[in-house]
Amino acid sequence: MQSIPFPSAEVTSVLDDLRRIVRVLRESSREAEARLGVSGAQLFVLRALSGAGSSSLNALAARTHTHQSTVSVVVKRLVEHGLVESTVSERDARRIELQLTSKGRGVLARAPRAGQDRLIDGIEGLSRSERRTLASALHRLVETMGLLDHEPEMFFEEAEPAARAKKKQGQRRGTT
Amino acid sequence: MQSIPFPSAEVTSVLDDLRRIVRVLRESSREAEARLGVSGAQLFVLRALSGAGSSSLNALAARTHTHQSTVSVVVKRLVEHGLVESTVSERDARRIELQLTSKGRGVLARAPRAGQDRLIDGIEGLSRSERRTLASALHRLVETMGLLDHEPEMFFEEAEPAARAKKKQGQRRGTT
DNA sequence: ATCGATTGCATGGGGACCCATGCAATCTAG
DNA sequence: CTAGATTGCATGGGTCCCCATGCAATCGAT
DSSP states (O other): OOSSOOOOHHHHHHHHHHHHHHHHHHHHHHHHHHHHSOOHHHHHHHHHHHTSSSBOHHHHHHHHTSOHHHHHHHHHHHHHTTSEEEEEOSSOTTOEEEEEOHHHHHHHHHSSSTTSHHHHHHHHHSOHHHHHHHHHHHHHHHHHTTOGGGOOOOOOOOOSOSTTOOOOGGGOSSOO | OOSSOOOOHHHHHHHHHHHHHHHHHHHHHHHHHHHHSOOHHHHHHHHHHHTSSSBOHHHHHHHHTSOHHHHHHHHHHHHHTTSEEEEEOSSOTTOEEEEEOHHHHHHHHHSSSTTSHHHHHHHHHSOHHHHHHHHHHHHHHHHHTTOGGGOOOOOOOOOSOSTTOOOOGGGOSSOO
């Protein structure tokens, strides 16, 4: 009948579920935007920033697992809206130091989690064992897909300039 | 320390893993595009079309779980590239009938699965039990999130015009 | 037959993402 | 000290996705 080697039912199921989830994330992003004036991505960045005192753009990109250029744009908006303050670093003029403004902190407070809300609630709505199962199963998948080398990040607060300059040249992002 | 009610470790883990997966999907989309000239989304639509003889735009949108306007654009590109043929329906002039061209069929054949490749491979790379675990855990999540009412779709081939017009008015997409 | 709903698509607007580049500031050799 | 390699960001280009609209065709009811 169909010319395509059909993936197993589970595969399709997983794919579909992922699709739905992504979709919801998008939806709640809009919702957040309507409610607070900031999109999900912006909130996400804001959040990442809140735990870091001040960080550079690249650091932020790493923490959020998104591309530098993307974060750049998001941050630009946040700055325009006065939620984040960006100052050129003293010790390195090409680097910027990002920091939440009180206004930004306020927004974050008013929207503790917004964005991934439903997802988070959903996850937390599972029984503890289900949750663990999901987490590990998903992680196994990510592992199988070889995505772990993309590192967990968010460990080195990286406050210091270059200094340590660990010259791992394999650090490139795209596999290209 | 942190002003934010921190989600449990598992939650963050799941969120992070999802992020990575989505990212890979995006990546392979680009890859597909570079290799075949068609993006992941386009391939996805092509695929959906391949199992349906011919379908209208809305039907396609439903099958792919994406918005009509999105599909409209994607299809436009496919048509421009000669992979899909669009003809105005005889019985209803505002509806269009989409159909794969032989060229489109060819592309599909040369890229049986491309796009979700890595993800699919990843899922299939899991042991049978792991896979089942993942599928059900994820599904439980989706269920908990109340996303199931968004229906599985892709069951009614819906070849006939309006005719059956099942008037389920709860069918709206956005929750707005 | 006619006027007001309803469809079915197309478009414009906006956000998120990524890649490739451009550019300035730094670092590193010589 | 100076030229070349390397950062750190910003921009432009392109795709995807959604929403709100606009417009034409169809349906419905009077």
